[in-house]
Amino acid sequence: MASRILRKGLIFLVSLVSASVVVFAFMAVLPGDPARVALGTNATPEAVARLHEEYGTDRPALVQYWDWVSGLAVGDFGRSYVTGVQIGPQILDRFQVTLWLVLSAMVVALLIALPLGIAAAMRHRRLSGTLLSGLSQVGVAVPNFLVGIMLITLFSVHLRWLPSGGWTPPAEDPWGFAQRLLLPAVSLGLVQGAILTRYVRSAILDVLREDFLRTARAKGLRPHQALLRHGLRNAAIPVVTVLALQLATLLVGAVVIERVFVIPGLGSLLLDGVGDRDLLLVQGVVMVLVLAVLLINFVVDVLYTVLDPRIRTAAP
């Protein structure tokens, strides 16, 4: 098993390095010279050359790449070409905001998916179960930003219960923080919950067919007792896997929700960077998001290897 994990770790590292090359190469072909963008169209060639030297963008691409990537390894993302501000602390700051949003969305998704998915599986082949499945189908089809807009319309415009957007750090004003987090978290979590419901239903249905559950029923346990005592734990592995993989989807999906609710998270930073043509900033944010996706996949892979006895004991 150790060699298996080691191999996965190696693949993760190779993927990460490849991803950094892709991101760097991608931004390097960007039309428009960052120095010219920073100085405006009337800049003299001397001024542009001076700024190039200051940024280090006059050096060969390979040197620039090495400079960037070796900085990344120690958390140094460089200085923005546009604002001159250090990018690393900015990303860290915004990442915390996005993390709050994503984690609370995940809680919302679980609160929806567990009861609905289990109910849909238990009422399999009955009208109520089919209705629940249909409901989750509809939920999957609704874009999260539409949910956000509808929630704002209802709770901010009509009822005036909650603010329509903005952000308050939790340490500053916990109540204001919770108020502002609620609608975006529900918008992001609702759709994910609908998707997760289908996985929960399917996992429970699979477990319900297992022999050990039939044995439990034969012992005289009622369906929900058998499921609670013997089924849920077995259904958990696939569900936890999907949940972890959804974390990656949520991180990227948060970009749109942050725009809807004017939340200063990683997504807003990315979009602002693109708008200002702030290359290094965009490069940094994209790299952080890609790292997160790769890391999540790696961790899930390793956990799967450790948790699932069938994989654990299989020959590598």
Added chain:
Amino acid sequence: MSGVADHGGGWNGDRAATEARGAARTVNASLVTGGVLVATVILTALLSFLWTPHDPVHNDSGARLLDAGSPGHWLGTDKFGRDVASQLMAGARITLLVGVVAVGIAAVVGTPLGILAGMARRGVGEFLMRVNDLVLAFPALLLAIMFGAVFGAGTLTAMVAIGIATIPNFARIARGGTLQVLSHDYVQAARAAGRRPVGIALRHVLPNISGLVTVQCSVSFAIAILAEAALSFLGFGTRPPTPSWGRMLQESQELLFSAPALALWPGLAIALAVLGFNLLGDGLRDRLDPRLAERRT
């Protein structure tokens, strides 16, 4: 993610028969509902080439923000006085265009890659799948924003980005299907008879995995529609004045306080189109493989 779908359940004949009958019922419901919704979107898009109630991009300063049900404007008008119903109809074109191109790119590139990964020597197949995983690390939305930053935002960049991001899904499905087909005796026989790999791929593998690929097309279409809507909403998709459902939503957001209904129509259109393609995919999957009907996820 094979772990989710691959669990073999206890399966006995009696129950299987009952479940297959039940499956047939759901098949029809999903297939018919999905088919009707998809057909509606396609027909609306086609009709919009011939006729819309008004010119969808015509600004009429005298008819701004009319309510739904106003004379001549069933669904009202937006802040520029453009007819909402006409914009919705024309927006269906962009939705379908993006879906067709994105899914086309993904299927045409991803399917052969998957077959190759399944048929090639183990090292080559493994390498291809690693590259595949690398592409998976760039979700459609992120890739499209990067493309937008580099090549400029627009329908074309959005379609291509969504297409590239979807390639891994097709490659994965195709590889899984290929491995399954290759394990059959008749393929061994064809090999023994000296048929070349390309011949086997075209004659045996492709026809046998075409069902899987078709289902994936339908599901990916739904994802592409959602991605295009999100991108247009963010300003990285279809440029004005071309009508697009995502951008209609974005334009409606600033008017939530005065004209909330403006968000409703494009939102409903997106949701129904996505629902249609998802249901169609589900229905096709059940039709093509009744054993899968019960373990849909």
